[in-house]
Amino acid sequence: MESLKFIYQDSKGHITARVLLNISETDKYIQGICQNKKELRTFLKSRVLEYVSDEAVIENRLRHHQSLHPSPIGPSLSRRFKREINALGKPEVCFTGFKEESKSILSKLASDNGMLVRTEVTKNLSYLCCGNNAGPKKIEKARNQGVVALDEEQFRVLLDTGEIPDHD
Numbered sequence: 001m002e003s004l005k006f007i008y009q010d011s012k013g014h015i016t017a018r019v020l021l022n023i024s025e026t027d028k029y030i031q032g033i034c035q036n037k038k039e040l041r042t043f044l045k046s047r048v049l050e051y052v053s054d055e056a057v058i059e060n061r062l063r064h065h066q067s068l069h070p071s072p073i074g075p076s077l078s079r080r081f082k083r084e085i086n087a088l089g090k091p092e093v094c095f096t097g098f099k100e101e102s103k104s105i106l107s108k109l110a111s112d113n114g115m116l117v118r119t120e121v122t123k124n125l126s127y128l129c130c131g132n133n134a135g136p137k138k139i140e141k142a143r144n145q146g147v148v149a150l151d152e153e154q155f156r157v158l159l160d161t162g163e164i165p166d167h168d
């Protein structure tokens with residue numbers, strides 16, 4: 001299985017080596033199964049410091065970037081929110097795997113923040129917000145279309161900050 005290897009700086013300025021499997025991407029995000037955590041992870045492309053082709057040198061490249069002592073990314077950058085939008089000028093989100101009450105609350109929150117709420121994966125869908133009972137086929141369909149899959153916590157942070165937070 002093909003993998004993507006890269007050096008990444010998170011929102012707190014921490015620099016780590018990452019290896020992802022089953023990769024999908026949008027203009028802004030890379031998403032895949034983290035080789036270490038064995039779970040779906042999302043990364044901002046703008047925070048990738050370097051793509052590495054050979055896994056044998058990834059630790060050397062990591063040490064190189066860490067030795068540069070970059071300053072942490074400031075709050076002004078982390079607050080930018082360039083939403084993917086459809087022809088109506090609004091990003092689309094679909095909620096799946098939630099109890100009806102939670103889904104209703106999240107849908108209202110999305111609408112109040114200028115998003116269009118969809119019940120299915122559409123061609124213009126920007127985000128698929130997944131609850132504990134999200135079906136793997138819906139997630140796979142969305143990811144195959146380049147849709148960013150996220151959980152409720154990530155969705156709420158996305159609305160607040162414009163970014164999908166790292167899960168470590």
